[in-house]
Amino acid sequence: MKDKIIIITAEKKMEQKLEPLIRELGDRAVVTFSSGEKAAEYISSKAGQIDLIILGSFYEAGVFSYQFAEKIKSKYQLPIIFLNNNTRSFDSKPEFKAADLILSLPENELEQKIFKHNLKEFLNNHQIKKHCQLNQYSLDSLSAHIAVLDENGVICYTNKAWEDFARENALTPAESGLGINYLELLKNADEAENAADILAGIKKVMAQESDLFSFEYPCHSPENERWFKLRVTPYKGEGPFSAVVAHENITERKKAEKELEVLNQEYESIFNNVQTSIFLLNVDNDQKITYQSLNSIEENLTGIKSESIKGKTPVEAFGKEIGSEIENKYRSCLVKKESIEYQEKIDLPGGLKYWHTNLSPIIVDGKIEKIVGTSLDITESIEKEKKLEAIFKASQNISFIITEATDDKKESFIREFSPGAENIFGYSREEVIDTPVSKLHCKSEIRQFPNMHTLIEDNKSWSDEVTLIRKNGEKFTAMFTVYPLSDYQDEKLLTLGVAIDISERKKVEEELKKSKKLYQGLIESQNDLIVRVDSENRFIYVNDAYCELFGKTREELIGSKFTPLVHEDDLESTLKAMKALNKAPYRAHMEQRAMTVDGWRWISWEDNAILNEMGEITEIQGVGRDITHLKETEQALKESQRKLEQLISQTTAVIYSYQVVDGKHEITYLNENVENILGFKAEDFIGREEFHLSCVHPEDREILKEKIAKVTIKDASVDEYRFKDKEGNYHWLYDQQKVISREGGVIKVIGSWLDYTAEHNKHKAKIDKLLYTDVLTGLNNRKCFEEKNTINKLNQKNNLPLSIIKADINGLKLINDSYGDDLGDQFLIKAARILESATPEKTLIARWGGDEFLAVLPQTDKTEAQKIMNKIRDKMDHSYIEKTPVSMGLGKATKFELDQSIEAVLKEADDLMYQNKLLEKRSEKSKIVESIINALAAKSDETKEHAVRMSRNARKLGRRLGLDHSELDKLSLLAKLHDIGKTTISEEILSKPGKLDKKEWEIMKNHPRVGFKIANASSEFSVIAEDILSHHERWDGSGYPRGLKGEEIPYLARIISIIDAYDVMTNERPYTEAINRIEALAEIKRCAGSQFDPEIAEEFIAMLSGE
Known part of the structure; x- marks a missing residue:
């Protein structure tokens, strides 16, 4: 149903001019009346749908228009605009107090534009006022800085927190106030990158492309570090609004997270160095409790020096009021004879702080002789809990619920449910309106909520942490605040409930609790060796780990010297290292062998000196760790290095290493043989790429360049090239290299140069044979074809037509499975001999891999190749091993033109070979099986x-x-x-x-x-x-x-x-x-x-x- 604008005028001219102008303003219905009486009847029936009454001058039944306006205004509270041709005279009459605005009827185009602007602005302001009345209670009660934007991004409404923030940070209305275009403000922000992201996110929400945009950002002032979370959601109510912008101060949450991170780092330090805030109490025979010492961390935290309270009781140290409270806690530990922990607030020289204290008694023969205390400053944590409004903003959810209490005081019913509440609880507004509010409460905890009648009667708000339940049954913790909206005498008893999901804060608190528990656990259970000795090196304290490693009881060790346990070869260095404890920073590190239950073990020690008020060492505290395994590993590495250096020294080859970075190579190592063979020193090559290349024969330099270039994709390579020595003579080098790592853009390579100049011609053929010959059959291997480019060398015009025959032994796997690999090898050898005997002398034959063979026949056409293949088959028909036939699948192909791809010819021969194998597979395998059966019978x-x-x-x-x-x-x-x-x-x-x-x-x-x-x-x-x-x-x-x-x-x-x-x-x-x-x-x-x-x-x- 459209909202309506009512025009009441007796002047036809005013009606004709006014109605078209108003219809241009937007999607509203315009209803015109010339009679006040008829208008009054209509307003009575449609008051809830009327946006505005525009009233001209009239007189009807003894009633003037201004009198009519006063009655309408008092009864329906509707906005009224008076129109007249003479604004000043009209405005000067006091009886027109019911007017919200007085306008002149426009006569020309300029006046029409001014009229429409004034009227549109009035309507928008009225809509804002209308739709913000309900939100005022909830938005002003929240500490988030909230603004409502219209469809153009103009700020139409801000809550109290927004205005307070602007005032505290000296922001002018032009920077943050009503009527400012928030989107334009972001375009000109200092943090351009963040502002651009925020601007894009807000636009998506305004365009209804997203239901939520959030962004965390720093906003530090000169005095303080501050963090905020921006949260933008669509405006789901009525009115000319598009989005709600909320800036939540999450500084405390950030601090809590940072504290947690710092605390975790502290735990690691504690574990390795047993560094924590510790104080030690003496308990004498009369159960008098006095301070013995504080460690340096405790001193820094409390602002108290150990010397100033040593030997004093808590009352003597801190006065009767504070000291008595502290001593009562200590005596509670004394009476219970067990560890206790508690929190306390104490004003010490270090300041007024909250402490989490843990006391652990040291019991000897049933009597407490000392109490070890650890203190944790939890001031910031406690203060964070007190600042509940700041912390619960980190929960990222804002919601309000309006409820009405029934007369019988048994139940309250939901009358309004905000979009924020929909997000938190998972219900839509339609699902919960007029239903009991108890459906949102956890049944086991309804008793947490106050009586709504009592709140309204006392006109007091109520706030507490409660457990609520979502639509899906999930329970969550919320900060729930209730405000009375009615007086007790009102017809409807309404309350406003604001729920803030604080689950995230609770998680942070839980992590802090776990961290504190871990903190305590690290103190009470250490795997490292912990000892204290006096100035004469006698044990004062040893922990369980030390006793277990050395196989002695605490009683056996206390009072004895540690030096007899140290290996005689390490005693002098140990005592020398301990002299460092006599000067700042009073710490020492040493490694020594000690006699344990497992024999001699290497122990690493970190020692700290404990000084008295005179600066004299009274105790030495040591934290040790068994490093025998590390020492053994070091020794093994040294031995391995020694053997490697010995091996390198015995070889006649030049051993080298280099690395490739961004395509350039740099030699990093050459052994001394480079001088024996080439006359150069190792440093002549180190880091000198151009010099290295200049020593290679000009005709062979591409070999080296390609070798280096291929380390990115090839793990190993072998090459031969000529290399110039210092006298200018060339040597033939046999260069083998292998990539050992590819990390961080750096490729590391090791290799060797073997000088075989004198034997080059004599042994080249022998080396080729070893490298490129199949050991089993004596044929060329595939490496020969691929690395020596054999096929391409034959791929010459004078060798055309060039035919290729591919062969594959049938059933070799079956033969290997049935008779073993030795008999399978005999089949491979026999197949090689068949191919050799059936092909011309000029044929190049190779074992191609596994059970495959390749025959390349120069100057052989298709017909001749077919004859050769028939000859191979004929020889197979008469070849048996252990009464099992030797059979091969065959395929051939012929190359006639020089530009014809040799790879395509190879593939054609391969395809035809496999086609032939498929056709003969069944019969050939059956023959092999029959021969196996016969062989079994013959056995x-x-x-x-x-x-x-x-x-x-x-x-x-x-x-x-x-x-x-x-x-x-x-x-x-x-x-x-x-x-x-x-x-x-x-x-x-x-x-x-x-x-x-x-x-x-x-x-x-x-x-x-x-x-x-x-x-x-x-x-x-x-x-x-x-x-x-x-x-x-x-x-x-x-x-x-x-x-x-x-x-x-x-x-x-x-x-x-x-x-x-x-x-x-x-x-x-x-x-x-x-x-x-x-x-x-x-x-x-x-x-x-x-x-x-x-x-x-x-x-x-x-x-x-x-x-």
């Missing part, structure tokens, strides 16, 4: 006969168990092949007459896995691969190789295990004699349910018993 006649008997009994039992035809076939095949994995086992083990030893038994137990691999290699046998793998599993799970149990074991494997066991028992073996059928069946019956499937075992016994 032992018994194995062959065993398979025949097994097959016969398997089919018979399978039919009895109801297996179908295909399952019977698989069972029969399994009977023949279940032991195929034994082909890799030597005949000596298979035929050994005695018991197998542990190693032989492990070899035997592996045959199911080998059999599984062999069977899987052939599609014909892969159907029983799983059964082969499982035929030695046992029903109770104790079998091998996988320990399967019960029905986890494949069904056919369970059948074959019974048949296999029966056949082994009833036929003589090299390692055991045969038993008769009845004994064998009895054994199977006995093992049913443990080794065998009980149901299959029962059927097998019945079958052989003729049932």
Whole structure:
């Protein structure tokens, strides 16, 4: 429903001029009346929707317009503007006191512009006043600096905190006041970068692209360090506003965080140096408590010197009023005979401070002799807690709730729910309006809240920390403040509740508590060795860690000297180091060996002298740590360095190191051999890149430059080049290098120069052979092709057409798995000889890697290449090793044009080779498997006969168990092949007459896995691969190789295990004699349910018993 502007005038001219001008001002309905009586009826029914009444002069039924205005004003409190052609005379009459504004009716264009401006400004101010009335209670009660912006960024409203801040910081209205464009203000701010970010964030909120923008920033004054948090949210109420800007002072939170960071650093220092605020109290036989000493930290904190209170009671030291309070705390520890802690506020020379004190009694033979106290200055923490308004602003949430109390005093109901409250509680305004406010309270803690009737009656506010609950059920801590909005006699009993989420502050406080607890724990439990000795080096105190390391009780050590425990070679240096304790800063560091329960151990000590008022050393406090491991590591490094230097000194090569930074190299080390070989000194090269390059032969310099350039991507390289010595003669250097690190943009390299000038020509071919020849086959290796650029050298016009044949041995993995790698190597050698014998003499052949070979045939076209490939196949057909055929997949490709890519030709040959392997894969693998079966049969006649008997009994039992035809076939095949994995086992083990030893038994137990691999290699046998793998599993799970149990074991494997066991028992073996059928069946019956499937075992016994 649009807000309305009412025009009441009896003058037609005024109506005609006025109505169009008002309609230009915005989205408002304009209603015009010529009669005051009709206007009054309309206003009565629509008062809540009316924004403004514009009143011309009229007289009706004995009532003047000004009298009409007074009645409307007193009854409805609506804004009224009077119009007349003569403003001055109109304004001079006292009866027009009901007018909020008096305007003249515009006659020309200039007057129209002035009229519209004045009217628009009046309407905006009225809207601001209207919509800020409700917020005034909550916004002025908050310490955040809050401003409300209109759609153009102009400040329309500020709260009291904003105005106070402006006044305290001497800001003029033009810098922060109402009517100022806040966005323009940010554009001209000093901190340009921060201001730009803030400006962009505010604009996003104003454009409704974001629901929240927040930004933390420093705003330091000359006197104080200050931090603020900017929080911008959309204005969700009615009126011409776009955003609410809040600046929260988070200085205290920042200080708390900084304090926490500093405190954590202090803990680390405490742990390593046992430095804390400590005071020591004496308790005599009459239980008189006196001060013995304060450490330097305690002195600094309290402003009290140890000498000034030594031997004094608290009353003597601080006077009766303060001293009595302090002594009562000490006596509480004395009576309880246990550690106590407390907080106290004391005015000491160091100032009025709050302290957290911990007292720990030292009990000897049941009597307290001393009390150790630690003090923590918590003044800032306590003061932060007192400044609650500053801290809870760090919670980042502002909200208010207006509630109405019922007459029965049992419940209050929510009547207004701000956007800030929506953010904190998670409810929308619509969800909570007119519902009990108790839904926001934690049920177990409702008793925290005051009686609203009492607050209103006493006209007092109330504030406390409470536990509230969000829509999602999450509990949180809030600072809740309640203000009465009504008098007790009012019809409605309203209160304003302001809730501030202080969960973040609570987290900081919890961290501080944990830190204090950690602080205390570090004092009470130290892993370092802590001792105190007197001026004669006798122990006064040792901690538990020291006693444990040296295997002595505290009683044994106290009063004895520490020097007998120190190694005789370290005693003199220890005593010498301790002399440093006689002068400022009265500290000393030493490392010594000491005799512990574990023998001689290295101990590092940090000692501090404790002086009396005369400046004399009364005690020495030491904190020690076992560094034996570090010493051993240092010694190992020294020994390693010594051996390395010895090794380098014995070599004839020049050992060097250099580093590369930003593409430039710098030699950092050369051993003395550089002078023996080249005549130069090491320093001639150190850091001299240009000189190093100038010594390389001009034709070889690119080799060195490329070698250095490639260290960014290549870890190692080997190169040869000529290098000039000091006399101008060139040497052939064999340069090997390796990258040892790439860190922080610095690449570090080590290497060696080997001078082989005299043997260069003689040994070059030999070195090439070692580097570029495959040791197994004697062929060139892939390194030869790639590093020596062999193929590209052949890629010449006079060698075209150039053909390439790729070859790959079929089933080499299967052969290696079945027979072992030695037999696999024989296949590789045989394949190499076949390629050599089938290709022309000019062919370049290489072992390309693994089971692949490459043959490059210069001046060979497609037809000739096909003939050569046919010749290779013919030789393969007549080649066997251990009765297993030697087979290779082959592919060829031919290059006819010089610009044709050699890489593309290689790929074509490779693709055709793999296509050929796929076509022949099944038949070739089947041939290999058949040869394996034959090899197994040839190893032992018994194995062959065993398979025949097994097959016969398997089919018979399978039919009895109801297996179908295909399952019977698989069972029969399994009977023949279940032991195929034994082909890799030597005949000596298979035929050994005695018991197998542990190693032989492990070899035997592996045959199911080998059999599984062999069977899987052939599609014909892969159907029983799983059964082969499982035929030695046992029903109770104790079998091998996988320990399967019960029905986890494949069904056919369970059948074959019974048949296999029966056949082994009833036929003589090299390692055991045969038993008769009845004994064998009895054994199977006995093992049913443990080794065998009980149901299959029962059927097998019945079958052989003729049932």
